[in-house]
Amino acid sequence: MNGHFAAVGDGPTAKHYGHGIQVIDEDKAFNTNLNEYLNETDVARAGFNYHLISVFGSQSTGKSTLLNHLFGTEFSVMSETERRQTTKGIWLSKNKKEGANGGDVKMADNILVMDVEGTDGRERGEDQDFERKSALFALATSEVLLVNIWEHQVGLYQGANMGLLKTVFEVNLQLFLKDKQSLTGTLRSQTRSLLFFVIRDHIGNTPLGNLRDTLIQDLARIWSSIAKPQGLENSKIDDYFDFAFAALPHKILQPDKFLAEVDKLGARFTTGHRSTKDQEFSGGVFLPEYHRRIPADGLSLYAGGVWDQIVHNKDLDLPTQQELLAQFRCDEISREVLVGFDSVIVPLEEMQTEATRLGKPMVLADLGASGAVAREKCVRAFETQASRYHKGVYAVKRGELESKIDARLKGLYQSQLSAAHKAGVVAFSDAVTGAVKSGQKAGGSYEFAEIVEKQKRKALESFKKEAQSLLIQGVAWTNFKPQYRLFEKELDEVSARLRKEEMRRLAIRVERWVKSRLGDAIGVEFNKLGSGRGGSGAPENGDKPPSDKDLWDRVWNVFISIVGEAETRFADRAKSFEASADEATVGLWRLRRKSWVALREKIEEEMMESNILMKLRENFEDKFRYDEEGVPRIWRPTDDIEGVYTRARESTLGLIPLLSRFRLEETYAAPDLTEFIGPQPAGAEPEDEEDLAPIGGVDEEEGKSLEEEMTVLSESKRQDLVVRFKKMADGVYVEAKRSAIGGITQ
Ligand code: GDP
Ligand code: MG
Incomplete structure (x- = not known):
């Protein structure tokens, strides 16, 4: 089994994580493939439904062996013959077992186990640095710390284990200093951990209960010996830790018993709860309060960030780490969910842009529904994943995402309404014009106001329907009343x-x-x-x-x-x-x-030369050819033809001045046209x-007077008319004269 360092050595593309993954290597470098590992083992999608365990203890105390039996992992163990340190850095593997206690108990989902390089290692000499760093790392991430200890070491206050525990306690105080509830000193710490002591090579002479009492006393002594930060001088060990104990028989001497006990022990790795406050817990070891609340899909990033701080000896400020993680992950999630949004929205945007480019604004079918669904899906998807992160950061990032989405939807919706506006105005105008035309065809009995009213109602209704289809409940900007009013205003303008x-x-x-x-x-x-x-x-x-x-x-x-x-x-x-x-x-x-x-x-028509001349002629002939009784005259040579002629001619000529001006009789002036x-x-x-x-x-300002406006015949026309009339009259006279002499009548 020795020397099988899978995955990491093979580079980032390696897919075989049989031995788990080396999260921290011997050069204290963090392995960014952790996320890939979590993805491959289906943990990344689990949200908070995962558990992290770290194992601590002196080197070669059978830690890796224990984990492999408990969780079916394949961490390297030291070969019996070489006696050389095997576990280097920190390894992580997912529990490969489903059940324990002979299959009676189903273990908790997604248990991740970290096998931490043992302390007091010969090969690392007196370098306590890694011990402290790995303790910090484990505490920042793990719910349960398994502490592996030989039975014969129990009660040996001076042992290497005591040094380790001291480190753990100190580091814990340093880490969770910012835990406000712990600072008040009145409540249990929000961030608690379980120290699970596994006593190895338990011979059985001393009952587990006694061993536990001894250990608890030792722990209390260690706690009182550590330097506590200001404000936490009176803090108690129970404020931060719960304890659990188990004893295992000697693996080599009692292999069957060892395996049986390990199988029993596995049954404790289920979820549990505290029945009432400060009471003993029941169920398994995984209490909700131990969970570090890092969503599984952010665990790799978080762990990397934490390790980076640790390795550079920076003050490890977990709340800040969580905020940074939240910012990073929320941005990532935001980008991911926007891809889905884009897949719906971009084609719509393109259709709209193209239609606008062609000058034919387009009302897209069911835009409101598509937009609302895309928005809802996107926001929900973000909420599902991102709300697990730092609440404040989440709220801000959700706001940012919503603004981004809304800016896009706003563009779409406004173009949509502007297209609906344009189409609506055209349809309205066409409908009114069409109705008027058919009304005219049908004999002109149509009521224009009614037509306008009806078509306006229709147009407004259709616009309203479109605008309302874009409404998203609780999203203020989707109220398009102003656009509706604008549309109505334009309809009124078109109506006018x-x-x-x-x-x-x-x-x-x-x-x-x-x-x-x-x-x-x-x-x-x-x-x-x-x-x-x-x-x-x-x-x-x-x-x-x-x-x-x-x-x-x-x-x-x-x-x-x-x-x-x-x-x-x-x-x-x-x-x-x-x-x-x-x-x-x-x-x-x-x-x-x-x-x-x-x-x-x-x-003017009446006064056209031919017309007026005819009128004058008729007038003249009436007077000349007919007597007062309207009887036609038959001229005799004795008649005063000349006298009748002169009277008739003068009387007719008298009409010319009358006709030449539009004048009222009484005032002898033009009517008051103005x-x-x-x-x-x-x-x-x-x-x-x-x-x-x-x-x-x-x-x-036209430069023409009322006098001129009222002039029907100009001076020259008048004279011309007189001349022509006289000629005509003369002709009639001559004819009359001839007829009188000749005795010929008409
Ligand atoms: P680790 O360094 O703590 O991970 O220890 P390993 O799991 O690599 O085991 C170290 C050595 O202890 C190996 O040779 C194991 O065979 C042996 N070992 C494992 N389990 C037990 C045990 O329960 N009792 C004893 N005495 N030895 C064990
Ligand atoms: Mg080991």
Whole structure:
């Protein structure tokens, strides 16, 4: 069995740990493969469900032999013939036995055993340094310290064992000085250890009870002899240690009995508990209070850190070591759990980035569920592993992890909502426009305000659903109310724009209506020209025939009444789709202006040279060719053709000044157009003015006066008209004259 140093010598890749692993080698170097060993033996995943035992005692007292029998380990033992130290440094191996006491008792899970190089070794001479260092190391990690001692050494206060125990006690005080409860001196130490004395080569003459009493007395003497740090002068040995005892027969002389007793002894390595405070414990040797509370997956790091402090003779401050360990492990665990998180989140991030790059923001399906599950899984995984470490460090690191996760989710969620926002606005706008169009197709009976209201509700609901799907209970930032409000605000802006468009459509419809009404009504008024003096234009209903002088009054009144009606229509309709007062005011103002322009166009049409000339001709002929009774004249040579002609001509010519200006009869002035149109409303925006033609006298800066606006025929046109009319009239006269002479009538 000698010389089989497996694993370590073979380098870090070696997988065969038959003899366990040399944690500390003869050069006092820590073996970082410890974690690999713990992984291979399935201990690393055990959390706190593992136990650590160290064995102490003089060299060649059968320690390794005992461990191998107790735990099925394969620590090297000294060959019977060589008598040379075998165990070097500190070895560790996992218990390979499942049961003890003939298989009746199942041993505790994951017992790790440390075989510590014996003290007073010949080959290390008087070097007590390693003894102290290994005691420190064992106490910092182990729950149970097996102290191996020959029966004949019991009571020999001066023995090497006493030196070892003294060291253990001193080191213990030094280590757990920071244990606050022990400093109060009123409570048992939080960090306790079990000193388990195994008395070897027990002959049986002296009962174990007596041996125990002797040992306890010795221990008390040692305790009183050690120098205690300030504040702990009165501390008792029981404040830190519990004791257990066992005796084994001589292995060589009574091999069968030895094996039987060892098997019995193994049954004590189960978990135990103290029935009440300060009482004897029952069950096995592993009491919860002995556990150093280093999670198995951090044990290697912790042990390495502790050994590093020890070997460099630094003050070993366990709380600090635990904090450092916690920081390191929490960071490691954090990185590990983030891998799982990334596997879910990165593809989503990439999809989003790509969609954004293409300018087509994407609403990812079930993002809220995926995100929440990934977050929960990640945080839970972290909690499961990391919460075993230093509470304060854990809390900080958990916070850091959550911020990291949340920053990523926040990015995703915000893009998601921004995509939902954009898509929602487009869908809303399309839906409203579509509904308006189909309403128009179906005959124009649709309620714009209702359409907007319905679509807005739909859009808000869908956005709300998306936002709520992203909500994570208890995570404040997942409340997206502000985004919801922003969305609603934009919908309102879009609604306002759509309403404005609807207003424009309404305005166009009303303007068309005005134009058509004006076309008829104004045409009628112009057709009445000259009808007051008989002829074909006389009214049939017997009313007082209209006078030409109030032509413009009639035109103006007809205009005012049509526009008034149009205004009522417009205002009613605008109200029905909840246009604001400002919007309605602007719309009415525009309508009046456009109506005026339409009137002007209609008048211009009526006043086109061909039209006006025809009207004048009709007027002239009515007076010239028909008598007062409307009977056609048959000219005779005796008739005063010239007189009738001159009267008819002058009367018709008299119409030209009347027609050339828009003037009301009573005031002999233009109607008050400025008052009719009214001032530009405060709510009008530049786009409201864009398509408006300037109106003289109303838009003063246009440089055109009201007089000019009201001029229907310019001076030159008038003169031209007079000349042409006269020519025409002359022609009619000549014809009449000829017919009179020739006796030919029409
Ligand atoms: P260690 O140095 O304490 O680990 O001791 P070992 O386990 O290497 O054993 C040292 C020597 O003691 C070996 O030769 C063993 O055969 C022998 N030995 C082991 N167990 C016993 C025992 O119970 N009684 C006696 N007298 N010798 C033993
Ligand atoms: Mg040994």
